[in-house]
Amino acid sequence: MREMKSKLTALLFVTLISLMFFYAATPCSAVDGTVSYQLVNQDDGTYTHTLNVVIPQSLTDYYNGLSHRAASAADFPKFVTPYALKPIADCLRQIYPDDEDFTNGVLVLIHQIPYEEVLPAYYPAETLLRNSGDCDLMSYIGASILMAGGLDVVLFHYPTEEHMNIGVHLATKPNDARLPVTFLQNNGVTYYVAESTSTNWQEGWRVGECPDDLKTAPASIITLENSEQIAPGQVSASFRKLDPTALGLEVSSIITIQGSMLTLRGQITPAVPNEKVTVYWSPNGAPWAVLTTTVTQSNGKFEYTWKPATSGFVDMLDVRASWTGNQQYAGNTSQTKNSTILSFLMLIALIVPVVVIVVSVVAVAVRRRKTKPLEDTMPTNAISAPEQPTP
DSSP: OHHHHHHHHHHHHHHHHHHHHHHHHOOBOOOOEEEEEEEEOTTTOOEEEEEEEEEOHHHHHHHHTSOOOOSSGGGGGGGOOTTTTHHHHHHHHHHOOSHHHHHHHHHHHHHTSOBOOOSSOOOHHHHHHHTOBOHHHHHHHHHHHHHHTTOOEEEEEEGGGTEEEEEEOOSSOOSSOSSOOOEEEETTEEEEEEOOOOSOGGGOOOTTOOOHHHHSSOOEEEOOTTSOOOOSOOOEEESSOOBOOEEEEEESOSEEETTOOEEEEEEEESOOOSOEEEEEEEETTOOOEEEEEEEOOTTSEEEEEEOOOOOSSEEEEEEEEEEEEOSSBEEEEOOBEEEEEEOHHHHHHHHHHHHHHHHHHHHHHHHHHHTSOHHHHSOTTOOOOOOOOOO
16 A cells, blocks of 8 residues: 555656646747738829738737726727837838828728727737727727827717727828818817728828718817837838848746746847847736846847746746847747746655655565565575485
């Protein structure tokens, strides 16, 4: 019975250690999303550029971990994320230096996103990756890009119509509007209507144009001083096809002891120096959060060392690195790496069964040796009695 218990303890111990090694040694892939948009010349409607946008999975995972509550107008500004979409605004500004043209270019872009009524609300990076949304999600994207491009922007909310679009302040009245211009004022500032949804993006709404059913509908103006000011990463955007990159990441130890230091090492290939890399982590399955940001060296390598905080007997850490790319290289997200941190109590709990098993094995061996038959222990050089001669 005692031997059976020892074998069971040994089996449980080996199983636990095997599971921890399997978890820590199993990387998870991260897949970034890519979408493209056509931009047109407003004068003749011809295609001029294709804008390629890469959405890092690490960025959408970050937003996925934030609150998506949108129960009242006070919740709306948090979904406007100008920093995360600034690369898109920078690209549009290259071809639309005029504020009105820039606004219409943003409308052309968001009008290409298929309309779909969606619950709950999503952040712009999530909506771009999903490639579908309704009026509020389109308005969040449009407002984010317009703000990143330097314009004064508000949201127009029409409660009775269950609708939302954008208000844009321009220095002069829109010249390209094909309908009588519609606007609202807030504290003496004029904001022209920018309708965020359209069934025909090539001939869609321009700034100043307003659907008939909204012209007389009561609207509230939502200012965006409480919009997101900074984010851990950004999308990539370019008018050319970006060169691919690889982003590697390694963790110094897949199993470590509470209070020990962990080191993350990684590299962007081809080597890209002086690029900011964001490191995310997820302790014990919690939502992804930013651990730190670091900068690549001349060889594209980066490194970060820290002492992880622990909260239990065993802590499972997932870590991932991401960078947004630049005008030549596409950004990338590393595979997810894992590390298991054992508390001192857990370490003792693992060591005690080992000691018990070793002591039990030794005790069994000694007991068997003492109970062996006498003939099994007789020296091999003992003298035998002489045989009797054959008569």
